[in-house]
Amino acid sequence: MTPRTGAGAGRPPERLVARHGVEAAAVHELVRAHPEEVGLGVTVGELLWSVAHEGALDADDLLDRRTRIGLVPEDRAAALPAARAAFSR
Numbered sequence: 001m002t003p004r005t006g007a008g009a010g011r012p013p014e015r016l017v018a019r020h021g022v023e024a025a026a027v028h029e030l031v032r033a034h035p036e037e038v039g040l041g042v043t044v045g046e047l048l049w050s051v052a053h054e055g056a057l058d059a060d061d062l063l064d065r066r067t068r069i070g071l072v073p074e075d076r077a078a079a080l081p082a083a084r085a086a087f088s089r
Contacts, residue, residue, distance in 0.1 A: 015041070023053070038082040039069040047086040059083035 012020075012028035020027045030045035037043055050056040050066045062083040063070030069083075070076040 020049075026053075036082070039075045039079040040067065042067045042069060042079075044082055044086065047083060048089060051086050051089075056086075059087070062086065 010028075012024040012031075016024040016027050016031070027046065027049045030049050031043045032045070034045035034048060035043050038047060046067070047056075047062055050062055054066065056062050056066055059080060060070065063076055063079055067079075069079045
């Protein structure tokens, strides 16, 4: 496993625990199924979690509010297609 997608023995990485608390294990399952990084270490699985379980409203909500990827224009542009796609899965 890579540092972004796992912490060994199926335990979620500390960054997921810090962000999601008791839900980190469930988020980790989505990250393992969708490990593609969209920017700043955030994966497609995390975007999907935000859409399905956190009530993300649109791509701007995902990039600006939930992940902060949108704060840097170049990062936003690179991650925007994945953020939009998260709503169609």
